[in-house]
Structures are given as C-alpha cells and as structure tokens.
Amino acid sequence: MDLYIYNSLSFWGYFMKSQTQTEKSQHGSVRSYTIGFLLSIILTFAAYIPVVIHQNSYHQTFSHELLIPLVLFFALLQLMVQLIFFLHLAGSGSSARWNLAVFISTVCIVLVIVIGSVWIMSHLNYNMMSGSNMNKYIQNQEGIHK
C-alpha cells in the first residue's frame, strides 16, 4: 500500500506536467485513479462494516430494512466512482458520449431482466404454493414467529 502511495506521489508530478486537460479527461491521470481507488476502498468498508456488526450481533443491530438500501446505495456509489475515475465515462469527447449512451441503455436492459424476472417469478411462486406452504409464507411475510 505504501509503495503505491509513494509511487503515485512521485509520478504525480511528472504526469501532471505531461498531459493536457482533454487528455486527462479521456485517459485519466494518476491523481484521478488514486482518488477513485481510495474512494472505492472507503465505500467497500462503508458497506462491509455495518453488515459484520449486524451479523456479529445475531441480526439485532440494524434492521434488514435499513441495511439493504444502505448497502445497495454504497454499491451504486462505488459503481459511479469506478465508472468516472477508472472508466472515464463522464468525459466530454464524442467517444465518451457514445460509450455512456451504450452503457445507460444496457443498464436499462439489465434492470428489466433482473427486476422483471424477480417480479414475475415471485408471483409465480406465490400462485404455486400449496396450503401449508402458503401458511408458512404468510407467517414469514408478516413476521409471525412461533
């Protein structure tokens, strides 16, 4: 870890001088990669630590309703960080624009696939349940534990 910080700091000066502004936005720089790296580490821990606390306290600390959106939020943030700092999708060049357009349309398809499947399959499962399973399902959903 130290080696990286040392290396990146010593190269930082060199790279800063040898790149124009547009080059930086299209190809990145040591600075942008380092920022992205550090942010990603922070976001990884930010999601990890609450989950471990939750697990170690036998699911008592932090509820599902809080943790799931929280963890997803950090994942999406880290996605954006990596898209911007590693993949340079926020640039202004025409190729960056096309890449972004293709990416956004693919994300829409991904959402249709995942959310569509979960929606449909959960409805199918619901309608396939036998009487005793239905009882168990309702108990689970309503949080009724014997």
Added chain:
Amino acid sequence: MNKHDNNDKTIFGFWVYLMTDLVMFAALFAAFAVLRNNTFGGIAIRDIFNPPFVLIETLILLTSSFSIGLTILSAQANKKTQTIFFLLTTFALGVSFLTMELIEFSHLIHDGNSFQRSAFLSSFFTLVGTHGLHITAGLVWMGILIIQVLGRGLTISTVRKLTLLTLFWHFLDIVWIFIFTIVYLFGGIL
C-alpha cells in the same frame, strides 16, 4: 483509414462487447436472485459468507484494478519498463484473487456442498464461477500482452490492446462490486 480511426472503432466495439457481457451477468444475477432461497435443505448463503475472506478478495481485486490503471497511464506515457512492472503486479494480484476463490470453492465441494447439492448452490457456483472464468481469461490475455509488449514495445497496436484489457479488467471489478454486495453482503443481512 488511419490508425486513430482504427483505435476509436476497436475500443468502441470492445465496449459494446462488454455491454453484452453485462447482459449475460444480469441473466446470471436474475437466476441467482430467483433461486437464492432454494436450498433444498442444504446450506444457504449466510453459511457461506466468510466476511474477512471476502473482504480481502474484494480489496485484492480493487487494488489490481488500480494497478492496471497505472499500467495504461505508463503505456500512454511510453514508459515500457513501468508498464511491464504494473502489468505484472496486476497479474500477481489477479492470481491471488483467483486462488482465494478456488480455495472457497474447493472447501464447499469438499464439505459436500457442491453445485449438485441444490439450485441455490448451482446458481452461486455459476455466477461467481463465471466471474472467475472471466478473470482467468483476463490473466491469459495479460500474459500474452506482456509477451507482446516485451517483444514489440509500446506500439499503437499494443497500447490499443492494453487499453482493451484495461477496460475488461475494470469491468470485472465492477461486476465484482455487485457480486460482493448482492451475493455475499445480502447473505449476511438476510
């Protein structure tokens, strides 16, 4: 048709391919989401989730994504030795990641919890395993590129290929964010 146009087309085309790969992973995620509770009496994801182990895997892959970023910067600055150094670093980190994943898989199989045990385990092994296969392919590609850069130096062609590999590797790290979150962390929560 000059070389710059070639670069532009090839990189865009590779990006489009990565998007098809993303759709493929989406289908695997959908299968996992639907089947994650179908444990057929066997172990569930909360039994698989070993927090420190997965954290270390994640940090290794993240660091390798950083080092490959430094690789491409070195290549664009025409510094051949530096490029090879960072590429080798990325390679080593990638191999470590893969080794840890294989250890996790072999423990599961050894304990009788292989992909044949239940639908949940089938989907777990397939989703995580497909990511691992992509990492393997990336490592093979990295090896070939190391040879090409050593042999031919940093030409327009080799730098373009390094760019493609970099995109590929970053993409795999992004997919891993979601495997880490949706497979492992959710397993710890629910």
Added chain:
Amino acid sequence: MMGFIFGKLTFAALPHEWYTIGGAYSMVAMGVGVLVVLTYLKRWKWLWRQWLTSTDPKKIGMMYIIVASLMFFRGGLDAGLIWLQQALSAGGSHGFLSADHFQQIFTAHGDIMVFFVTMGFLFGLINLIVPLQIGARDLAFPFLNSLGFWLYVAGAVLINLFFVLGGNFAATGWLAQAPLSELQYSPGVGVDYWIWSLQVSGLGTLLGGINLLVTILKMRAPGMTLMKMPLFVWTSLCSMVLVISVFPILTVTMGLLFLDRFAGFHFFTTGFGGNAMMYTNLIWMWGHPEVYILILPAFGVYSEVVATFSQKRLAGYISMVCATIAITLLALSVWLHHFFTMGAGADVNAFFGMMTMVIAIPTGAQVFNWLFTMYKGRIRFFTPMRWFLGFVSTFTLGGVAGVMMAVPPIDFQVHNSLFLVAHFHTMIIGGALFGIFAGFTYWFPKVMGFRLNERLGRYAFWCWIVGFFTSFVPLYILGFMGATRRLDHYDVSTGWQPLFMVSAAGLVIIACGVALQIAQVIMSIKQRKQNLDTTGDPWNGRTLEWSTASPPPFYNFAIIPKVASRDAFWEMKFSDARASKDKHYEDIVLSKNTAMGIYVAGFVFLVGFALVWHIIWLALVGLFGAIACVIIRTFDEETEYVIPAAEVAKLEAGRNANE
C-alpha cells in the same frame, strides 16, 4: 478406456432408422457431389481464395444467402412432413410418422427456420447492402464478419449432424422447455445437439450484431447523419441493438440447461430446488425480442421498396424512425405474453398484456406511412412491390390475431392452439419471409449484375400468397375449434380432418411457388446476357447502393461519397454532382483474406460436438485450438493491404471504358 476416447459415442449412434439413413445418405451424397464438381472444374483454389477466406461483406453476404437457402429446403421438407402427417393421421390411421419422430420434426422445423433460414437470409442482405447504403467499403471488423459466418455454418452442421451420428434430435419443441429438456426426460443427445448448434451459431450472431452496430454508428459517409440514413440501415441498426441486448440471455439460458444436463446442476430440474418456470421466463426474454430482430430488417426492405416503386420519397421519415425505435424498446417489455397461462396472476398478466397491445401502435403507424407513400405515387408493379403488397394484407391479418391474443382472457382460450401457430406463421412468412423475397428480388440486379425474370417472379408470388392463405386460414379456424399445436394424431369426431387437408393442399401450392422461384433464378442466369444491368440503377433508385456499378467493384466506392440529404443518390442524380470530371483518388485500405475464421469456427464446432458426446479430451482440444488461433491472429500485424491511388484510378478507368 473407450469411454474416455469416445465419450458416449458408440456404434449405436450411426444411422439405423429410415429417416436417419435417408438423411445421412442425402447429405453425404450432396457433399460428395460438391467435392466432385469442384475437382472436375478445378475450382478448389478459386473457391478457397475468392470465397471461403474472403472478408468482403458482399461475398460473405452471398454465402449467407446460399447456406440459408439450403437450410430453407431442409426446414421446408420438415414442414411438408408435418402437413402430410396432420392431414392423414386421424382416427384409425396414424399417418406415417411415429409420435417421437413427429416431435423431432416440428422441433427441427422451428429452429432451422428461425435461426438458420430467416437470420441467415437477413444477415446476408444486411452484409450485402448496408455498407453500400452508408457509403462504406466494409464492416468495422472484417475478420469478425468472416468468423461470424463460419460459426453460423458450424451451427448449421451441428443441427444436421444427428442424421449421421446420434439418430435423435430434440423432441421438445423449438425452445426446448424445461423440465422436458432436462436429462431425466430427454436422456439422449438430441437436446445437446439443440443446445450446441444454437450456442455456436448464436455466438456468430452476437459477433455480427456488435460488428454491424459499430459499422453503422462509426463508418457512415461524411455528411450522412443518423437522420439521413436509409430506413433499411435504421431498421438493421435497431435489430442489431436487440441482438446485442438479448442474445447473451439465450447463451446463459442454454448454458444453464447444459450445466444441468452435463454436470448435475439444478437450475431447472424438478427436484433439488430447481425452478423450471425460470427457464420459460429466461428463454422468452430472449425469444420475444428475437422475432423483432427478424421483422425489423424486413420492415426496412419494405420502406426502400415502397419508395422506389411508388417513385416518391418515403412518407414520414421521422415518424418511421421513431416507430422503429419504439418497437425496439417495447420489444424488450412484452415477453410474458408467451406464458400468460403459467400463472403469474392478474397484475403481471395485465401489465404485459397492455404492453403487447401498445406495440401494435408503432407497427400500425409504419403501415400507414407506407400506404401514404403509395398515395399519389406512380406505382410500378414489379416483383418486389408485389411482395410488399402481399405483406400488407397478410401481416395485417396476423397482427390482428396477435392483438387479440394480447388480451390474457382470450389467450387463455387459444394459447398453444393452432390459432397461435397460424398467427406466428403469418407474421414470419407474411412479414419476414416476404420481406426477404422482396429484398432478394429488389437487390438481385445490384449484386449479380443482371435482372431477374419478371414473369416467373410474378407467378411465384401468386403461388406463395394463394398457397399461404390456403394453408394458414384453416389453421386459424382449427384453433378456434379447439385444435392444439403439435398434434401427431387426432380423433375423426373432432371434424378437423377436412381443414387439415385443405391446409396440406396449400403446401402443394407453396411448393409450386418455391419451384418457380428456383426456376426464376435458373432462367435468369441463362438469360443473363440479355438482361444485364449496365447502369447500376435498374429501378431508378434513391439510395447510395444504386450509385455503384452492378455488381459493385470489390472496394464498393472509388471515392467515398459526400452526403447532403436523405435519399442521397436521388439528390446526386438531380444535382449533377456526379458529372464532375475532376476525380481525386486516394489510397484504399482493405482487409486481407484470412482462413482464421474457418479454423476458429472449426475448433468451436469440435467443442460443441465433443460436449454433445461427453468427449472431454476433444472438447479441451477444441477449446485450446480456438484460443490458440485467436492468439495467433492477434500477433498478426499485417491484416490489411493498400491499393495505391494510381491503381484505383486505373481500375476506375478500366471499368468506365467497359460500360
């Protein structure tokens, strides 16, 4: 030991039924016949150098069309067997096919027609015409184009291979639904052949989709903005967007099924927590956009044909583009209408039912725009125009049936009945196939350099349309009478047999149509000297492909045209832009021929074959061979060659002198 070398392959796999023997012998005979002819004419080198290793999209396009035509005969033969069986097999008679054999036939018929015929023809047309229409010389990735074609061929070989080795194809219906396609209920190699032939050709399709998307977005002639592209290019673009979006889902789904069968996974099995309904969900998530992938380029052909033969510019260009984009987006949101009856409940069914009805709207808008184009035009009734007019009536009928079935309560009555079968055949034949025929007859002079015999084309069209209605209108009626699909036998008391016989009569008429089409091509070749297309523009066309000679030179355009408006060539014709004598030629860079596409596809074929028969060492050989070839290719820096400007000038001068 034998198990290791040969996997599951034993002598029992060799043909021993009448149909496998017949099929094996015919295919081997055809293959040997081709080899003999090639040797006799001493054309091996020519074939290899000029065609098989070519990366020229015009050559690849023609090869796609030839292979697709061959597969068309196989699929048509299957259709004929289905027709005859269903006409004969009532009451005491059980026809001439066993139930299991009949099931394999309708499965093969569906897969061949969708994957190898329609997609093959469409990729052929797109390869031939799109580069010319956008003013480009090649696709973005010529090597990938060749590879994609050879993967398609490898898939075609795999789907026919069971005749020679294996004896059984999948008997599961064209989409091989789980759990019927799982090992427990389909223990033979049939489903494995199904999986691997479609995986291999699907990979080719995906590569082609990426290639065409990048080509259309990045290689248009200067001045050709997106809103100046011909409609055929727009629809091809949207079709490829769909290919990229959904073929990975097919790859995954078939891959998961294969893992279930091969390695004991439990995605879709009936036990161990598997969920067979997830297979249905995933396969239709691919399957529905697939039919839009098939129809969109056909719509593009119609746009071109209507404008040219009404001698008017296409009405409502912007609304046509918007409608195409709308169809593309909506195609991704309707897949559940294929399994309304699987029990997802009213909420889910209602949503997908509504989305399905919505998708009829942009399609209707397109039909109206075509009709508006004809209005006050000076219509010329050549064969391509007839196919368009046949399409309008046919597709409207099928489309109305589709909108009916979009309503879940109606669908509950007609799901998997012959009403459904009639609907989708109307759409595919009336929509996609007629579009392919229109495109084929429209662009034939451009590609081949001489015109098709008009009279035979006219007769063929009439046979097809009369035959089609004779065949499929009875099926709509039968569907309402309660006949389900895929029946190999039924009771006489149902009263269905007379209608099945009428339908079979339609088969005869369609067969006449096909025979006339073959005759048309043969006659046209015989009469080609009288029908040469010397101007390059036999129809007074509007788009750039008509500005080249017929056939175009191998580099398409000596000088890349500058485009200023839609219907670029029309504008060029009337602004005398072509008349300038001052031609400034530049060096032309083209892709070299390469055999790597054939080798990689060959290794991939080995992988598929080996996995069907569980021959692990062979699968590994295939895998490493394919990877090695790709790696070797990446070490090759000399993949292009240059034609110097002076050489181009000479070639052009030579061509102009010959005109």
